[in-house]
Amino acid sequence: MTRHSRPIIAVVPAAGVGSRMQADKPKQYLTLLGKTLLEHTLEVLLSYTPIQQIILAVAENDPYLDRLDVIRQPKIKIVQGGKDRAGSVFNGLKAITQPHAWVMVHDAARPCLTHEDLDKLLQIEDDNGGILAIPAVDTIKRASAEKQIIQTEDRSQLWQAQTPQFFRADLLYRALQQAFEHGLAVTDEASAMEFAGFRPHLVAGRSDNLKVTRPEDLKLAEFYLSRK
Numbered sequence: 001m002t003r004h005s006r007p008i009i010a011v012v013p014a015a016g017v018g019s020r021m022q023a024d025k026p027k028q029y030l031t032l033l034g035k036t037l038l039e040h041t042l043e044v045l046l047s048y049t050p051i052q053q054i055i056l057a058v059a060e061n062d063p064y065l066d067r068l069d070v071i072r073q074p075k076i077k078i079v080q081g082g083k084d085r086a087g088s089v090f091n092g093l094k095a096i097t098q099p100h101a102w103v104m105v106h107d108a109a110r111p112c113l114t115h116e117d118l119d120k121l122l123q124i125e126d127d128n129g130g131i132l133a134i135p136a137v138d139t140i141k142r143a144s145a146e147k148q149i150i151q152t153e154d155r156s157q158l159w160q161a162q163t164p165q166f167f168r169a170d171l172l173y174r175a176l177q178q179a180f181e182h183g184l185a186v187t188d189e190a191s192a193m194e195f196a197g198f199r200p201h202l203v204a205g206r207s208d209n210l211k212v213t214r215p216e217d218l219k220l221a222e223f224y225l226s227r228k
């Protein structure tokens, strides 16, 4: 199976409530430049031709999804999300039917992703897979439970993980299963793959591929999208 012949499937976890956003609806349905955050994210993936299918994991009884025309695109398949992000991703993986597929897991909350970064990720072809990430640019502090700064970390080898995270779908499925069985708290796919013994590659991404998480992130994301 060469790099160019493997099926590429995107799994988009979009079943969160966005509690840190403190908004009146889940953040993926907040509007930027006249479209929801989810529409922006899906449009980036739909327009990236190497992606053959998008599996979208949404909350059970999501009352917003049906209002979006984009979800009726034939490339998009809807599945029910899980109790946490990893559960939503796992449900998405279960819906992949293509043998030898590779999966790009991308947060619905990251609408500013570029095809330029996707191209970089697509260069990965060994079973370790890889993720977009940015090197730490601030001084990093480790704080005690009382949030008192107790020490400064060496940031020279620290990176902030982003998404997409790109792996062979079958290997990621098994790695997540193993992580769940061992009660591992999985906040990204790479942590499950590392637990399974793989060494995912770090691919330097753009710092504007932010995850919209807190209220102030929305205007920043809108600014980045306006420059596209």
Ligand SMILES: Nc1ccn([C@@H]2O[C@H](COP(=O)(O)OP(=O)(O)OP(=O)(O)O)[C@@H](O)[C@H]2O)c(=O)n1
Binding pocket: 012, 013, 014, 015, 016, 017, 018, 019, 020, 021, 027, 028, 057, 081, 082, 083, 084, 085, 086, 088, 089, 107, 108, 109, 110, 211, 212, 213
């Ligand atoms: N049970 C969940 C929880 C999160 N997500 C998705 O995972 C992505 C990244 O998670 P995060 O930014 O934490 O989103 P939320 O969990 O919605 O935010 P919060 O933690 O502030 O509630 C988001 O696109 C979110 O919709 C998901 O699919 N299923």
Ligand SMILES: C[C@](O)(CO)[C@H](O)COP(=O)(O)O
Binding pocket: 085, 107, 160, 161, 162, 163, 187, 188, 189, 211
């Ligand atoms: C997957 C991720 O975006 C990589 O940084 C991050 O772990 C998601 O964390 P969240 O708390 O679920 O937003």
